[in-house]
Amino acid sequence: MALSLQKGGNISLSKQDANLQRIIVGLGWDPRPTDGQAFDLDACAFLLNDGGKVRGDHDFIFYNQLRSTDGSVEHTGDNRTGDGDGDDEAIKINLTQVPAEIQRIAVSVTIDEADARRQNFGQVGGAFIRVVNEDNNQELTRFDLGEDFSTETAVIFGEIYRHGGEWKFRAVGQGYTGGLGPLARNYGVNV
Amino acid sequence: MGVLQAGQRVPLSTLGVGQRLSVDIHCTLDGADLTAFGLQDGKLADDRYMVFFNQPRSPEGALELARQGVDTSFNVDLAALPTSITEIYFTATHDTQPIGGAGALSVKVGDATFDVKPHLKAEKAVMLIRLYRHADGWRLATVAQGFNGGLDALVRHFGGEVAEAEAAPAPAPTVNLHKERQRVLLEKAEREQPQLVSLIKTASVSLEKRGLADARYRVKLVLDISGSMQNEYRSGAVQALAERALALAARLDDDGEVEVYLFGIQAHRSGTLSLDNVAGFVDRLKVKLEGGTHYSPVMKMVREDAEKEGRELPCLVLFITDGGTSNPAVVVRQMTDAAAEPIFWKFMGIEEGRVNFDFLEKLDDLPGRVVDNADFFRVPAPIKIGDAELFDLLLNELDGWQRDAKAAGILRV
Secondary structure, three states, X not given: OOEEEOOOOEEEHHHHOOOOOEEEEEXXXXXXXXXXXXXXXXXXXXXXXXXXXXOOHHHEEEOOEOEOOOOOEEEOOOOOOOOOOOOOEEEXXXXXXXXXXXXXXXXXXXXXXXXXXXXXXXXXXXOEEEEEEOOOOEEEEEEEOOOOOOOOOEEEEEEEEEEOOXXXXXXXXXXXXXXXXXXXXXXXXXX | OEEEOOOOEEEHHHXXXXXXXXXEEEEOOOOOEEEEEEEEOOEOOOHHHEEEOOEOEOOOOOEEEEEOOOEEEEEEEHHHOOOOOOEEXXXXXXXXXXXXXXXXXXXXXXXXXXXXXHHOOOOOEEEEEEEEOOOOOOEEEEEEEEEOOOHXXXXXXXXXXXXXXXXXXXXXXXXXXXXXXXXXXXXXXXXHOHHHHHHHHHHHHHHHHOOOOOOOOEEEEEEEOXXXXXXXXXXXXXXXXXXXXXHHHHHHOOOXXXXXXXXXXXXXXXXXXXOOOOOOHHHHOXXXXXXXXXXXXXXXXXXXXXXXXXXXXXXXXXXXXXXXXXOHHHHHHHHHHHOOOOEEEEEEEEEOOOOOOHHHHOHHHOXXXXXXXXXXXXXXOOOOOOHHHHHHHHHOOHHHHHHHHHXXXXXXX
16 A cells, blocks of 8 residues: 655655665646647656755756666656556656665656746646556555645656665655746756 | 736635635626536536526525626625535636637736736636635635637536436537527517516526526427316416416527417417517417317327427427317327427416316326327416426426437437
8 A cells, every 4th residue: 555645745665665676756647628738747857966966967867868877767758748547757767776876866847838838737637746666566655746836837746865775755746936947957957 | 916827826815805705707708608616526516506697696695696797796605605515616608709809808806816818719618717625725726728619618527427427418519509599588588578587597497407408499389278278368377378488498499489389179370479479479369269178189280390390409398288188099199109209298287176187197107109208297277386386397307308319319419
């Protein structure tokens, strides 16, 4: 039974499954029910050192850079509409291969062309992030973001982080107005 | 609070309003309908919480259309709303034009305004804002999204499982044009026959209760002119029934007219009742009462006319009589044959003293019919029944017939 987290809550993934090696971070949202341009949401991941910054632009994993240089983090590709059940986009992480200097992996979602399309997360329903053990497809934890944002166009859904030799997950749900640019710059990416 | 953006969610308490508030909508598009939908978890579970010009108040008055026009106001009393209503959507719809064609469209709640117009494209139905229950009190979310398909698409969006589970009849696809005509008829009634306006509204409520708000029928009125009906003609009871038939037609029928037939021994076509001639209509018929009650000739006449008018619209026949028919065997055959036709027969028996309605009483059990195409109810003379009850009785079973007739291929969907 997977544990549902509230905003700000955290859980030890290692304690959920002592043999945990590879995880899938799945992200989902409801497709736009009304007429108009679809919500095209893009997931991305930032590999962060203990200063909370990327080592370089190669630590920013997104639709144009689907794999980290060491192969430990992989984006499975873009879903343009939110159609379909289950995860709309997913990021695979091999925890055993994440370089030692990477302390945290922040998983965020932005709305493509949010300004031009006048879209924001206040209009998106059913958003969630979940962590699944890739080796047995067991859901380890889940965070339904629900009510937590409004006019933001970029949101940090959650983060995977090291804590005393364990891997943990935190439900973040932190929004950024201004979209991907300010968010990425905040992590030290040159955009 | 000032100006709200689309997608914003704010506690109502930050807008300077309390439990009683007003939602003010400024919309300059001519012919736009503003409606408040009280929903239960996204679904319209109770039609009485669809508040609009035709039904301007929810039962307890917690949701009320207080002002209409370019500036429309809804009064909301959140504390008085039943807990089953979890959210309220305020919407603008138009039958033919995109809402974005409005010169201005904005919503004001408390000291906050939300400009909806810049967000619109081709939507003919738009959700403007949403008020919803949240753990720490009611909130407002700005929406400004909608459906190019108009009201139908919006209602489908709100309808979903409830309607499907009950297999409610699907609204006719041409409902929008129909609605436009309904509005014209209502406005005409307001101008020319104001006494009919409340009847039309009462008829609407009965129709909506049966899920027939979008149903379309030709309405035909068949009046008994046997000698025993004299008192009903003299007292004005027949005229009153004619007005109620017309009120139903204003909701059901595109042209809002009622074809009138008289029958005693013979059958007579007696013209068309409309908003233009309803005043004194029955008097002008100069009815000559006849010494007998024969259903069959007039039923034949109605069926022939319905056939000629085509099958595009079904017929609702309101058959008013105060006696049993002679030669019931022929009538049984008529009813059985007519079951394959898109006609629903509603018999109303006026009971003066001891009347033998045996034949009508047995209608429900009449065997050998594809579908049950008739219903009967009786009212004692003189008729004292209230309008709401009368409309409910006149529409009883119509929804069931419509469903069965569709399933049997008698009615085109």
